[in-house]
Amino acid sequence: MLAHADAIATVGVRDIEAAREFYGNVLGLLEGEPGDCPQPDVLIFRSGTTRVQVYRSDYAGTNQATAITWDVGERIVEIVDGLKAKGATFERYDIPDMRLEGELYVTEGFKVTWLKDPDGNILSINGK
Secondary structure, eight states, X not given: OOTTSOOEEEEEESOHHHHIIIIIIISOOEEOOGXXXXXXXXXXXXXXXXXXXXXXXXXXXXXXXXXXXXXXXXXXXXXHHHHHHTTOOBOOOOOTTOEEETTEEEETTEEEEEEEOTTOOEEEEEEO
């Protein structure tokens, strides 16, 4: 039933303005037009051909699993370096069968890294 419907990544945050700064300026997502979402505590960002909905929630940051993943292919090093230059910090995990190279966990044909938004939501970037 939903195979042809677009999905929206949804992330709860405590501070809408801090989220606007992080998702818009650090990650570089494009904020939607004012009419895209008539609710005052909800932001809509464009990410490629999809959307990310950020909303105010008292439960922000309580999920201990990845909330959003971006697959950026060959551009992963360039993107991670750009995020680091904007002050993003990356997480360290104990991941068997992967080696840490700078900010990236690497295995044959695959690279991945994680960072958190200001509320502790876990975001992932992967590529080749």
